Amino acid sequence: MAKNTAKDIEVKAFATHQIITQPNPLRKVLRRVEEKDMDDPVARAEQALAGLSGEFKDWMTIEVQRLSAAWTAVQQDGFTKKLRDELFHAAHDIKGDAATFGFPSAAEIAESLCRVIEHAPELKKVPAELFTHHINAILAIVHENTRLDRISVSAELSRRLRKVADDYLAHVNRDRPEHLEVILSPSIAPAE
Amino acid sequence: MFRIDFNKLRFLVCDDNPHMRRILRTLLHSFGAREVYEAEDGATALEMYSHYVPDIVITDWAMPIFDGLELAQMIRQPESKGNPYAPIIMLTGHSEKRRVTIARDAGVTEFLAKPISAKGLYQRILNVVANPRPFIKTKTYFGPDRRRNTNSAYMGPERRVGEKHEVLQQPSLLDKARSSI
Numbered sequence: 001m002a003k004n005t006a007k008d009i010e011v012k013a014f015a016t017h018q019i020i021t022q023p024n025p026l027r028k029v030l031r032r033v034e035e036k037d038m039d040d041p042v043a044r045a046e047q048a049l050a051g052l053s054g055e056f057k058d059w060m061t062i063e064v065q066r067l068s069a070a071w072t073a074v075q076q077d078g079f080t081k082k083l084r085d086e087l088f089h090a091a092h093d094i095k096g097d098a099a100t101f102g103f104p105s106a107a108e109i110a111e112s113l114c115r116v117i118e119h120a121p122e123l124k125k126v127p128a129e130l131f132t133h134h135i136n137a138i139l140a141i142v143h144e145n146t147r148l149d150r151i152s153v154s155a156e157l158s159r160r161l162r163k164v165a166d167d168y169l170a171h172v173n174r175d176r177p178e179h180l181e182v183i184l185s186p187s188i189a190p191a192e
Numbered sequence: 193m194f195r196i197d198f199n200k201l202r203f204l205v206c207d208d209n210p211h212m213r214r215i216l217r218t219l220l221h222s223f224g225a226r227e228v229y230e231a232e233d234g235a236t237a238l239e240m241y242s243h244y245v246p247d248i249v250i251t252d253w254a255m256p257i258f259d260g261l262e263l264a265q266m267i268r269q270p271e272s273k274g275n276p277y278a279p280i281i282m283l284t285g286h287s288e289k290r291r292v293t294i295a296r297d298a299g300v301t302e303f304l305a306k307p308i309s310a311k312g313l314y315q316r317i318l319n320v321v322a323n324p325r326p327f328i329k330t331k332t333y334f335g336p337d338r339r340r341n342t343n344s345a346y347m348g349p350e351r352r353v354g355e356k357h358e359v360l361q362q363p364s365l366l367d368k369a370r371s372s373i
Contacts, residue, residue, distance in 0.1 A: 016330060016331075017328055017329060017330040018328070018329040018330075019326050019327075019328060019337075020326060020327040020328070020329060021326045021327075022277070024321075024324050025247075025277070025324075026201070026247060026279075026320070026321045026324070028197075028200065029196055029197045029198070029200045029201055029247075029321060030194050030195075030196060030197075030321060030322060031194065031195050031196075031197055032193070032194055032195075033193055033194070033195045034193070035193055038193050038195060039195075041196075041198075041222070041223045041224065041314060042310045042311045042314050044222045044223070045218075045219045045222040045223055045310035045313075045314070046310045047222070048218050048219065048221070048222035049215065049218060049219065049222075049310060051218075052214070052215065052218055059211045062211075063211070089208075089254060092254055092285050092286075093209050093212075093285070095285045095306070096209075096212070096284070096285025096306035096307065097209065097211060097212060097285075097306070097307070098307075099306075099307035100215065100306070100307045100308055101211075107307065111287075114285075182288055182290060185288065185289055187287040187288070188287050188288070188289060188292065188305055
């Protein structure tokens with residue numbers, strides 16, 4: 001794609017700032033078409049994504065193995081910065097990916113786990129059960145996902161774990177308003 | 193109606209998770225993109241950014257070496273020899289309001305909270321292609337105009353001095369991040 005040269009860029013200077021405008025460098029990729037000629041790129045992409053779905057269970061298994069290994073390492077060596085970060089990233093990836101892979105409840109539980117790791121004032125003082133319950137629940141959901149009767153159980157498990165984690169975080173952050181505000185504010189993640 | 197010729201666009205995708213990179217690559221290719229370059233950390237992404245000069249950057253936040261936020265800050269260097277104006281779409285599992293604000297202040301153009309959807313990604317790309325915003329340079333900020341509403345009565349500390357209001361009517365980054373599209 002051709003880029004604008006310096007002479008295309010217009011700079012208006014004001015007392016505290018400059019406003020920089022230039023011709024849209026991507027304008028050439030926009031093409032006007034008749035409605036009848038308009039295909040649906042979103043539908044095409046959704047179809048392509050559905051074509052990948054056969055691999056999602058394997059991908060999810062890899063993600064939960066990583067989470068499990070990170071937790072085992074923490075249990076052995078404590079919450080060093082490196083191990084804390086690895087546990088957080090493993091949970092954070094599941095939070096972001098699991099719903100796409102067909103495991104929305106696992107994503108919600110991973111989000112709850114991320115909040116505990118991010119907002120607990122001292123991780124070594126967090127009851128170990130709070131971590132193990134979250135991690136075991138994610139493992140169980142991934143292993144049992146094919147049974148439809150488990151779906152409502154997963155959702156209920158997710159809801160209860162979130163409640164326990166939020167109550168804990170609200171209590172330990174009662175004197176830390178900046179954390180409390182983040183804990184209590186709603187997520188901006190798009191709804192399913 | 194407008195169609196984007198994706199085959200004329202060059203993308204740089206930066207995510208440390210190989211599964212998410214595969215999903216992004218699949219979505220972009222099915223939109224019609226041919227040139228999709230991938231990096232698994234911020235440092236590699238910056239190198240690829242200079243080398244391949246992508247039209248659009250899609251980056252995760254949490255990554256090794258340096259993260260997506262730092263990548264955005266490094267791209268948005270007004271004096272750099274590279275292109276500091278490329279649209280940056282931040283695709284992240286972070287889903288708190290304060291994260292959107294931090295990303296906006298780092299010069300991110302669009303924010304997309306995971307889980308990813310084909311529709312959400314397409315809408316963000318369409319927006320950066322069809323509705324680019326002017327850039328603003330202040331002592332502390334260089335990036336796309338962060339103002340998306342007209343409030344001529346605003347007299348707060350961040351009021352710009354010496355210009356008539358010249359802002360675009362667009363939903364705020366936070367409102368867009370909250371919506372599923």
